[in-house]
Amino acid sequence: MGTPMSATSASTGKSAAIPDAHANRWKALTFIALAQLMVVLDATIVNIALPSAQQDLGISDGNRQWVITAYALAFGGLLLFGGRIADLWGRKRTFVTGLIGFASASALGGAATNEAMLLGSRALQGAFGALLAPAALSLLAVMFTDAKERAKAFGIYGAIAGGGGAVGLILGGFLTEYLDWRWTFFVNIPFAVVAAAGAYFVIREPEGGRNRSPLDIPGVVLSTLGLVALVYGFTRAESDGWGNSMTIGLFVASAVLLAAFVLVESKVKAPLLPLRVITERNRAGVYLSLGLAVIAMFGLFLFLTYYLQVVKGYSPVRTGFAFLPMIVGMITGSTQIGARLMTRVPARLLMGPGFLAAAVGMLLLTQMEVGSSYAGLLLPAQLLLGLGMGTAFMPAMSLSTHGIEPRDAGVASAMVNTSQQVGGAIGTALLNTIAASATTSYIKDHIAGAASRPQQQLVQLEGLVEGYTSAIGFAVGILVVAAAIALTFINAGRPDATSAVAKGEDAEDEVKVPVIAH
Numbered sequence: 001m002g003t004p005m006s007a008t009s010a011s012t013g014k015s016a017a018i019p020d021a022h023a024n025r026w027k028a029l030t031f032i033a034l035a036q037l038m039v040v041l042d043a044t045i046v047n048i049a050l051p052s053a054q055q056d057l058g059i060s061d062g063n064r065q066w067v068i069t070a071y072a073l074a075f076g077g078l079l080l081f082g083g084r085i086a087d088l089w090g091r092k093r094t095f096v097t098g099l100i101g102f103a104s105a106s107a108l109g110g111a112a113t114n115e116a117m118l119l120g121s122r123a124l125q126g127a128f129g130a131l132l133a134p135a136a137l138s139l140l141a142v143m144f145t146d147a148k149e150r151a152k153a154f155g156i157y158g159a160i161a162g163g164g165g166a167v168g169l170i171l172g173g174f175l176t177e178y179l180d181w182r183w184t185f186f187v188n189i190p191f192a193v194v195a196a197a198g199a200y201f202v203i204r205e206p207e208g209g210r211n212r213s214p215l216d217i218p219g220v221v222l223s224t225l226g227l228v229a230l231v232y233g234f235t236r237a238e239s240d241g242w243g244n245s246m247t248i249g250l251f252v253a254s255a256v257l258l259a260a261f262v263l264v265e266s267k268v269k270a271p272l273l274p275l276r277v278i279t280e281r282n283r284a285g286v287y288l289s290l291g292l293a294v295i296a297m298f299g300l301f302l303f304l305t306y307y308l309q310v311v312k313g314y315s316p317v318r319t320g321f322a323f324l325p326m327i328v329g330m331i332t333g334s335t336q337i338g339a340r341l342m343t344r345v346p347a348r349l350l351m352g353p354g355f356l357a358a359a360v361g362m363l364l365l366t367q368m369e370v371g372s373s374y375a376g377l378l379l380p381a382q383l384l385l386g387l388g389m390g391t392a393f394m395p396a397m398s399l400s401t402h403g404i405e406p407r408d409a410g411v412a413s414a415m416v417n418t419s420q421q422v423g424g425a426i427g428t429a430l431l432n433t434i435a436a437s438a439t440t441s442y443i444k445d446h447i448a449g450a451a452s453r454p455q456q457q458l459v460q461l462e463g464l465v466e467g468y469t470s471a472i473g474f475a476v477g478i479l480v481v482a483a484a485i486a487l488t489f490i491n492a493g494r495p496d497a498t499s500a501v502a503k504g505e506d507a508e509d510e511v512k513v514p515v516i517a518h
Contacts, residue, residue, distance in 0.1 A: 024204055025143050031198035032136045035099055038191040039129050041168035042106075043071070046122075047305050048172030048316050049181035056181065059115050065302065065432045069231060069425045070119050072298070074126025075133075076421025077227040080272050081220045083134035083414045088215060091139045092205040096196050098131030103192035110185035121185070134414050139203065169327070173320030218264050219272035226257030227422055234429035277411055282347075285489030286400045287419040290393075292482040293355055294423035296362065296475035297389065299431030303468040304365075304378075311370055311461050325379050329386020330393075337387070338394030347395035348490040354392025355483035359476050361385035366473045370461050392486070399492060431471040439467030 046053075046067060054064050086094040102125055109121030175183040233250030240247055265271040278284055301323075308314040308322055338350055361384030364377060372378070400416045443463040450456040 024202055028143060028199070028203045029140070031195045031202060032095075032139060034191060034198075035095070035132055035195040036136055037167070038102070038188055038195065039132060041171065041191075042125065042129075042188060044168030044301070045172035045175075045184045045187070046071075047301055048169060048320055049176045049184040050302075051306065051309050052176050052181040052316070053118065057112065057115050057118060059118075061436060063115065065428045066119050067122055068298070068302065069428050070122040071126040071129075072421045072425040072428070073228060073231050074123045075129045076126075076418050076425060077224045078127055078130035079134060079414045079418045079421065080223065080411065082130035082132075083138070083411060084215060084272060085131060086135040086138055090205065091135045091142070092199065092203045094131050095135040095139060095203075096199050098128045098135060099192045099196035099199070101128035102132060103189045103196075106185045106188035106192070110182040112182075133417060139205065142205065143203075169320040169323045170317075171320075173315070173317035176316035178317075214270055216264075216268055216270055216272040219261060219268065222257050222261035222264060223272065226254050226261055227425075229254035229257060231422075231425045231429055234426055234433060237433050273411060273415070277415060282399055282490050282492045283415075285348075285485055286396050287415055288489065289351060289355065289482040289486040290396055290416065291419035291423035292478050292485070293358070293389065293392065294420045295427030295430065296358075296478045296482075297385075298424035298427035299435075299471055299475055300362065300365070300385075302428055302432065303435065303471060307368065307465065307468055311464055312374075322374065322378070323382070326382035326386040329383045329388075330390040331386075333387040333390025333392075334394045335390075337391045342395050342398060346490075346493050347399045348487050348492075350395045351392045351486035351490065352483045354388045354390075355479050355486060356388070357391070358385045358388030359479035359483065361388060362472055362476045362479060366469045366476065368465055368469050368472075370458070370465055396486075399490065427475075431475060434474050435467035435471040437467075438470035439463045442466040 050064060050067055053059070053067065059067070082094070082098075105121050105124035105128055108124065109118055112118035112121060171187070172184050175181075175187060229250050233247055233254060236244065236247045236250060262275070265273055265275055278287065304323070305319060308319045309316070314322060333354070338354070341350055361381045364381035364384070367377060397416065440463075443459060446459045446462070447456065450459045
């Protein structure tokens with residue numbers, strides 16, 4: 001990264017101000033990428049610590065998913081709002097504020113003495129993450145305007161986003177096993193402090209470019225309340241049943257609120273979400289198929305964590321390493337298959353088969369039993385899942401801003417994040433509901449035949465596995481639907497690599513930012 005600087009100054013003979021500005025951009029990227037690593041890491045690090053935190057704080061099985069859901073819902077529900085705040089208030093100021101808030105929420109989570117305190121801290125982390133994520137992306141967009149520099153910057157940012165999941169799983173395991181689950185929260189504080197201090201002193205946000213239009217308050221309120229009602233409805237279905245009046249009321253309220261949101265967005269002059277962004281066929285296909293795929297993936301992370309730790313007796317560290325085949329598959333699918341073929345074939349021909357390959361991997365996991373072999377079943381299933389999802393995600397991210405107007409690029413990117421975060425929240429709640437129901441039913445049917453204590457314990461474990469495989473089977477169907485949507489909704493042809501070359505840009509230098517779901 002130092003070479004372009006020296007080359008520029010040597011060839012042009014300009015003052016040192018230009019290399020300094022160039023160096024500042026790359027230093028700024030370091031702190032922005034560090035903040036992104038923290039946010040991505042936080043989504044998986046807590047998965048590993050969850051069984052320990054649940055036992056320590058006495059959280060019920062029915063409520064445990066809220067540790068993940070509270071974060072995902074606050075993050076997903078407020079992303080569009082966070083993007084608008086960055087436009088109005090300034091990207092650097094929003095970024096630093098988000099980091100300080102995230103560190104404070106992490107300290108609160110690490111010090112939690114009860115369930116409510118932990119869940120509240122997770123919701124706060126999600127809210128401040130929703131300020132961080134769009135501000136970080138928009139800072140990169142305004143600081144790196146040269147096509148080749150921009151491609152490198154977004155490439156580094158994307159690589160960190162992809163690798164952060166693996167770091168979180170392994171770091172979460174080490175911290176939980178050798179220190180305490182609370183350190184999975186405390187570890188965010190040094191990340192945030194260093195990134196905030198660096199950003200404050202290094203980032204020079206270009207003047208102008210702020211959106212001065214009034215904030216769409218009704219849009220913020222309606223979208224957030226509608227999404228909260230939707231996910232809470234799925235959660236209540238677990239404890240009260242799908243036919244319960246409260247459950248049905250929440251789903252009806254969600255539908256009314258989100259319909260009102262769409263109506264408001266079609267009327268106001270400065271909408272939170274301009275409807276032209278989501279009505280274009282290809283983008284709608286991307287948002288819908290990605291959201292469904294993430295519903296399947298989020299539930300799977302939760303169930304595999306519990307299967308490995310509770311059923312198989314893995315330590316937290318071993319559990320973290322056990323997830324590596326999926327991460328390796330994702331990185332390979334993304335960089336070696338998706339990125340290489342993206343300019344050669346239409347996006348739907350990567351997304352559809354990618355989701356189907358992931359569905360086959362998930363189908364293998366429906367064969368899990370108490371004594372299943374890791375090498376014989378879990379490893380190949382995870383590799384297939386990772387390869388499929390990685391292959392599908394890269395072209396999906398590129399297509400999500402296909403043909404978008406510059407004024408809508410930020411909100412289009414935020415919608416991708418929103419569809420993934422909300423999909424994750426719904427997936428965790430919905431699949432946990434299915435798993436809990438299947439487990440309860442299995443134990444009720446089989447416990448009478450278990451005479452001794454060991455037999456009863458085996459029935460309990462078999463019941464858990466029955467719940468996990470039932471939910472994973474449901475997730476297979478969701479992935480097949482995601483593949484069908486990708487193959488039918490999306491009709492964009494292959495990207496025109498020659499047009500980029502004609503403009504003096506290499507096809508490889510097109511900006512493609514992978515966003516990984518947590």
